[in-house]
Amino acid sequence: MLFSQLSGHVSSLSKQALMFVVFTAFTFTALPAHSASKTILVLGDSLSAEYGLARGKGWVALxxxxxxxxxxxxxxINASISGDTTSGGKARLGNLLEKYRPDILIIELGGNDALRGLSLKASEDNFKAMIxxxxxxxxxxxxxxxxxxxxYGPDYSERFFSLYEKLAKANKxxxxxxxxxxxxxxxTLFQADRIHPIAEAHPAILNNVWPHLMPLLSK
Incomplete structure (x- = not known):
């Protein structure tokens, strides 16, 4: 009788232990894929470097x-510098990648290339090198x-804009x-220079970035 009761008790404990193991395994497998820590490196120009803004108000801080x-x-990691170009970004990127080893690299460059009327071919080559x-x-x-x-001329402006989609498709x-x-x-969302957005515009900038960043965080 005592053995029978003890056996039943052990059996009950075994069932509880099994349920605990199953629950624990399910909990870990059910965690979202982005639960592992990620490092995001932002390589940009003044639009990401909080030009004309109080610290912490730019889209990267948000x-x-x-x-x-x-x-x-x-x-x-915000490695953005006001006035930077694709050439400057390419020159800095090697050290940044070695130092931070980011899971995700956001490249926000090119605007200063175009504003200076630089060669689109040179910008394209710099982007390719960074990618x-x-x-x-x-x-x-x-x-x-x-x-x-x-x-800046409709032809140059459109070819510059289409460069990003071309690069994204070609390089996946x-x-x-x-x-x-x-x-x-x-x-009303721009500073007096009509180039740099005010702080109130940066949540919208983040909203433009967010849906395209999220899938990368989930991989």
Missing amino acids: LEQRLQQKSITATV EMAKVQHSKVLLAGMRIPPN TALVPFLLEGIVEKD
Whole structure:
């Protein structure tokens, strides 16, 4: 009788232990894929470097805040410099990749190339070089598309804009079609220079980036 009772007790404990193991395994497999910590490197110009803004008001800082709010573990490195070009970004990227080894690289460059009327071929070659450097490091790339005012000539302006989509397709990278979508049409969202958005526009910039970044965080 005592043995029978003891056997039943052990059997009950075994069932509980089995249920615990199954529950634990299910819990870990059910965690979202982006639960592993990620490092995001932003290589940009003044649009990402908080030009004319108080610290912490730019879209990159807002990105870090949103990741925290959504309990997504990620480190955001803002390596943006006002006035930077694709040539400058290419020159800096090697050291940045080696130092931070990012899971995701956001390239927000090209606007200053176009504003200076630089060769589109040179910009394209610089973008290709940066994408290749990131791939060697096993970093996923997100290109941030940009437009320039039509007064630079409709042909040059359109070829510049289409360059981003061309690069994204050819190199199989993610793309933000136009970083300032929904912003550029509103004069009140720009600083006096009519080039740099005010702080109130940066949440919208983040909203343009977010849906294209999320799939990369989930891989």
